[in-house]
Amino acid sequence: MSPESSINFSQASGWATQWQHLFYFLMGIFVFFSVLIFGLIFFFAIKYRRRSKDEIPTQIEGNLALEITWTVIPAGLCVVLFVWASGLFFRNSRPPTASTEIFVIGQQWMWKVQHPEGVQEIDELHVPMGVPIKLTMTSQDVIHDFGVPAFRIKKDVLPGQYTTEWFTATETGRFHLFCDQYCGTGHSAMIGWVIVMKPMDYASWLSGSIAGKSMAGVGAELYERYGCNTCHSTGKGPPFVGLYGSTVRLTGGQTVIADDVYLRKCILNPASQRVAGYAPVMPTFQGQLGEEQILQLTAYIKSLAKPESGDKMVGKQ
Amino acid sequence: MSTAVIDTEALPHVHYLNVKYGWKSWLFTTDHKRIAWLYLVAITFFFFVGGLAATLMRLNLIEPQGALVEPSTYNKLFTLHGLIMIFFFLAPSIPAVLGNFLIPLMIGARDLAFPRLNLLSWYIFMLGGVVFLYSTISGGVDTGWTFYTPLSTTYANSSVMSAAMGVFISGFSSILTGLNFIVTIHKMRAPGLTWFRLPLFLWSIYATSIIFILAMPVIAITMVLLMLERFLHVGIFDPALGGDPILFQHLFWFFGHPEVYVLVLPAMGVVSELIATFSRKRIFGYSFVAFSSVAIAFLSFLVWGHHMFVSGQSIYAGLIFSAFSFMVAIPSAIKVFNWTATLYKGSISYDTPMLYALGFIALFTMGGLTGLFLASIAIDVHVHDTYFLVAHFHFIMVGGAVMGYLGGIHYWWPKMTGRMYPEGWARLAALLVFSGFILTFGPQFILGYWGMPRRYAVYPPEFQALNVMSSAGASILAVGYVIPLIYLIWSARYGSIAGPNPWGAKGLEWTTASPPPTENFEVVPIVTEEAYAYGAEKSQHA
Numbered sequence: 106m107s108p109e110s111s112i113n114f115s116q117a118s119g120w121a122t123q124w125q126h127l128f129y130f131l132m133g134i135f136v137f138f139s140v141l142i143f144g145l146i147f148f149f150a151i152k153y154r155r156r157s158k159d160e161i162p163t164q165i166e167g168n169l170a171l172e173i174t175w176t177v178i179p180a181g182l183c184v185v186l187f188v189w190a191s192g193l194f195f196r197n198s199r200p201p202t203a204s205t206e207i208f209v210i211g212q213q214w215m216w217k218v219q220h221p222e223g224v225q226e227i228d229e230l231h232v233p234m235g236v237p238i239k240l241t242m243t244s245q246d247v248i249h250d251f252g253v254p255a256f257r258i259k260k261d262v263l264p265g266q267y268t269t270e271w272f273t274a275t276e277t278g279r280f281h282l283f284c285d286q287y288c289g290t291g292h293s294a295m296i297g298w299v300i301v302m303k304p305m306d307y308a309s310w311l312s313g314s315i316a317g318k319s320m321a322g323v324g325a326e327l328y329e330r331y332g333c334n335t336c337h338s339t340g341k342g343p344p345f346v347g348l349y350g351s352t353v354r355l356t357g358g359q360t361v362i363a364d365d366v367y368l369r370k371c372i373l374n375p376a377s378q379r380v381a382g383y384a385p386v387m388p389t390f391q392g393q394l395g396e397e398q399i400l401q402l403t404a405y406i407k408s409l410a411k412p413e414s415g416d417k418m419v420g421k422q
Numbered sequence: 423m424s425t426a427v428i429d430t431e432a433l434p435h436v437h438y439l440n441v442k443y444g445w446k447s448w449l450f451t452t453d454h455k456r457i458a459w460l461y462l463v464a465i466t467f468f469f470f471v472g473g474l475a476a477t478l479m480r481l482n483l484i485e486p487q488g489a490l491v492e493p494s495t496y497n498k499l500f501t502l503h504g505l506i507m508i509f510f511f512l513a514p515s516i517p518a519v520l521g522n523f524l525i526p527l528m529i530g531a532r533d534l535a536f537p538r539l540n541l542l543s544w545y546i547f548m549l550g551g552v553v554f555l556y557s558t559i560s561g562g563v564d565t566g567w568t569f570y571t572p573l574s575t576t577y578a579n580s581s582v583m584s585a586a587m588g589v590f591i592s593g594f595s596s597i598l599t600g601l602n603f604i605v606t607i608h609k610m611r612a613p614g615l616t617w618f619r620l621p622l623f624l625w626s627i628y629a630t631s632i633i634f635i636l637a638m639p640v641i642a643i644t645m646v647l648l649m650l651e652r653f654l655h656v657g658i659f660d661p662a663l664g665g666d667p668i669l670f671q672h673l674f675w676f677f678g679h680p681e682v683y684v685l686v687l688p689a690m691g692v693v694s695e696l697i698a699t700f701s702r703k704r705i706f707g708y709s710f711v712a713f714s715s716v717a718i719a720f721l722s723f724l725v726w727g728h729h730m731f732v733s734g735q736s737i738y739a740g741l742i743f744s745a746f747s748f749m750v751a752i753p754s755a756i757k758v759f760n761w762t763a764t765l766y767k768g769s770i771s772y773d774t775p776m777l778y779a780l781g782f783i784a785l786f787t788m789g790g791l792t793g794l795f796l797a798s799i800a801i802d803v804h805v806h807d808t809y810f811l812v813a814h815f816h817f818i819m820v821g822g823a824v825m826g827y828l829g830g831i832h833y834w835w836p837k838m839t840g841r842m843y844p845e846g847w848a849r850l851a852a853l854l855v856f857s858g859f860i861l862t863f864g865p866q867f868i869l870g871y872w873g874m875p876r877r878y879a880v881y882p883p884e885f886q887a888l889n890v891m892s893s894a895g896a897s898i899l900a901v902g903y904v905i906p907l908i909y910l911i912w913s914a915r916y917g918s919i920a921g922p923n924p925w926g927a928k929g930l931e932w933t934t935a936s937p938p939p940t941e942n943f944e945v946v947p948i949v950t951e952e953a954y955a956y957g958a959e960k961s962q963h964a
Binding site: 114123124127128131134135138139142143145146149150153154155156160161162163164165166167168171172175176179180183184186187189190191193194195197198213246247248250252254255257258259260261263264265266268281283284285286287288289290291292293294296391 | 493494497564565566568570572573576577578660661662666667668701702703704706707708709710732733734737740741744745748749751752755756758759760762763765766767768769770771772780783784787788791792794795797798799800801803804806807808871872873875876877878879880881882956957
């Protein structure tokens with residue numbers, strides 16, 4: 106059977122296996138209490154059925170010991186579930202530092218994927234098996250959601266900000282990719298495939314698919330084309346060399362780390378992020394640059410980061 | 423239909439239904455019992471409109487590529503279904519029909535505290551309904567009942583404004599109704615009717631009314647902000663205008679989750695009455711059941727963020743909302759255990775209302791237990807926004823709220839009309855509703871577990887088999903809903919005479935005539951015993 110017509114619900118990521126264990130535990134609770142309540146209802150309804158028209162049963166007020174029992178036992182189970190589920194979620198909420206980063210842009214009604222090496226895909230995501238993959242995602246319009254059932258992951262993709270999700274695929278194959286957040290007319294057509302390949306196959310796929318420049322290379326072109334260089338290469342604006350990851354002092358006196366989110370804000374709303382000591386001359390690029398181009402410019406700025414730039418301070422005192 | 427038994431009794435000579443005739447006597451009435459009928463007719467209409475939308479959806483989903491309509495139409499159908507069922511059927515169903523009819527009768531009062539306000543609530547409700555229906559006729563709205571931004575404010579090309587306006591208006595009806603109920607229950611109880619002698623139905627309605635007046639203003643505000651952004655492009659939610667789309671979700675679900683309990687709490691109250699009457703026993707652990715209603719109402723305001731576990735909200739916020747969501751499971755579990763314990767050593771009859779009550783307990787238990795999956799934040803990451811969620815909340819809202827409503831309607835129908843419905847047909851319909859429901863929504867749990875997203879007009883072919891099962895179940899469910907519509911209308915005229923207390927039930931409403939006189943009681947009753955005082959023979963209310 107082709108994967109398109111049969112249920113492919115494998116546990117194809119490390120997270121999926123852990124997820125499945127907790128799910129089975131919950132199924133146990135579900136079955137136990139359903140059978141208990143159904144069983145009691147049937148048993149009582151039959152055993153204590155009305156036998157005469159005027160029958161009045163003995164009245165029972167209640168029973169404190171029972172009330173405490175059936176409060177404490179479910180409460181205890183809830184504590185176990187909370188600790189288990191939250192611990193699992195919390196431990197997996199941040200991607201490993203060694204993750205391979207891939208960028209995803211949702212747009213009514215398609216998924217655009219950019220690999221840092223420059224490969225772009227539509228409605229498909231090729232990834233190597235066994236490598237942690239971090240997806241940095243944003244939307245060009247409404248809220249979407251990038252969900253892969255075989256990996257048991259899902260995260261909303263928002264306009265105006267970046268969200269991330271990550272996974273380590275443990276199985277090769279083609280797995281469904283669904284938009285899980287209702288996004289308008291073509292919502293149910295916003296589906297695709299995640300293709301997990303052996304690392305060797307992925308490497309050859311990647312090198313065979315590169316048609317143009319890397320993301321940073323395209324970003325460098327944008328840097329020239331939109332005239333960023335007229336200020337940022339001349340000292341009129343803050344220089345980009347060593348900027349990424351450094352601490353930036355703003356005119357208000359507060360400091361921020363120059364990460365993807367900060368750079369995105371600078372490009373779209375420079376007035377809100379004025380670097381101390383520089384004149385407020387930068388225009389907004391809202392409406393001129395799409396989310397893909399912002400990611401490419403960010404990749405370019407990132408490529409200029411110095412490895413030791415962590416303690417560097419940008420912005421004049 | 424057989425009406426073999428010829429009753430020697432007759433209806434009371436004068437009662438609230440025959441005291442006046444003509445359309446003015448209905449549309450300008452301030453009698454809570456007649457206003458209950460106005461609501462009943464209106465929400466029955468809305469129920470079948472919403473049900474028709476669901477029928478078309480289920481027909482469409484028989485084929486993976488859509489058997490019936492274009493995706494754009496399908497999107498309008500599920501939006502219509504959700505908005506109608508939530509705002510124009512379920513929210514007013516038990517409170518505005520049964521609550522309106524029963525509160526004064528249960529507390530020994532002549533009417534609600536503010537009878538004219540009560541009529542105004544109905545007119546506001548109808549205005550909201552008409553405005554909403556206008557949005558449907560003028561092309562429909564396709565945002566989902568959740569109106570998520572910026573889809574609703576910037577991108578949707580449909581009648582969002584009028585739909586939002588309809589919701590905005592109808593909210594005020596619920597606020598006024600809630601206010602009316604709270605004042606009535608506080609101030610108008612008969613002598614001797616202390617809080618702990620109240621029927622549990624009133625505790626539920628009281629808790630529901632508190633939610634009405636606290637949550638409904640929030641949806642009203644949210645709809646105003648939405649309309650401001652859509653119409654005047656004030657940047658509130660759309661990041662392109664400087665807004666924050668997550669803010670909308672916080673506002674919406676701060677209303678939205680309490681709203682879920684608005685739908686199910688009254689049904690819990692009905693079920694308490696039914697279990698007591700048809701077991702002839704007082705409810706096991708009365709005060710635990712009563713206070714669990716209040717606890718649910720309180721906690722319902724602290725769990726909204728569980729609708730946003732995958733929205734990108736802070737991890738820590740997610741953990742706190744998960745903890746509160748588990749907490750709200752406890753009072754729900756307490757109720758289920760106490761109802762079940764009430765059956766123990768009872769005198770259980772299988773009259774139709776009891777079939778609905780037992781069905782409610784079973785389906786609500788399954789709905790509640792699947793809620794634990796969704797409260798487990800790690801599990802939710804996968805099943806969020808899939809058919810697992812759809813199945814879960816239909817178990818609560820249809821398996822719970824609608825079953826409770828139908829049970830209540832059958833139980834108090836003799837009081838409302840003075841006549842009995844045909845028992846055989848009613849039991850058949852109850853069994854159809856129960857089995858149709860299981861067949862419709864059971865498979866959806868599996869679909870969601872496999873990852874099928876909700877709100878999909880077309881879907882990958884491997885999901886087809888379970889979708890066909892679900893649609894088959896829906897057809898049984900539909901028959902189960904149409905049968906009562908027919909025999910209830912028939913019985914209002916031709917049913918056998920019920921008499922004041924056909925069930926041998928306790929409660930003040932059963933001490934007066936069926937149908938009751940306009941003033942409800944000939945003399946003000948004096949209450950000397952607890953609710954459900956079965957076995958306390960010869961105890962008198964008046």
